[in-house]
Amino acid sequence: MIAIAIACQPKLLIADEPTTALDVTVQAQILELLKEIQAINDMSIIMITHDLGVVAEICDEVIVMYAGNVVEKTDVDTLFHDPKHPYTELLMGAIPKLDEEVEELATIQGIVPSLKNMPRVGCKFAHRCPKAMPECTLVTPQLAETNAGHEVSCLLYETSKPKEGMNAS
Structure with missing residues (x-):
């Protein structure tokens, strides 16, 4: 599969869940192969994955998405x-720590919304968010830069919040 993808020497390779369902040894081999191919061909890779270990291993820049929306964009x-x-905070909190004994892993409360019944206005994460404010269901947040190169789509970080009922959707 990888050979076919790089046969025409593309400048961009899209790797959609390339390590899903692989054991740790094969996963490490695939990631190493991707890094080699990237270096040899001076190629960029868009890595689509749910595995934060893979993100930490191979990525330089990261876009976190929730329900089809970009919620955070920064370097790894x-x-x-x-x-x-x-x-993103809750995702990071759900990563098991090797030096800590826990009886139960952290989870994100609530249910992922159905894409068929997705609200058109407001933050898609609002109903599961422990920091949600009433306006989170009324105003669609926009990506806002919090620090140089770090963008977040959350009303907590918007400097000029739109008026209630106004949104960008």
């Missing part, structure tokens, strides 16, 4: 050390 180090969006 900032994402792991200073997540801003409540969804």
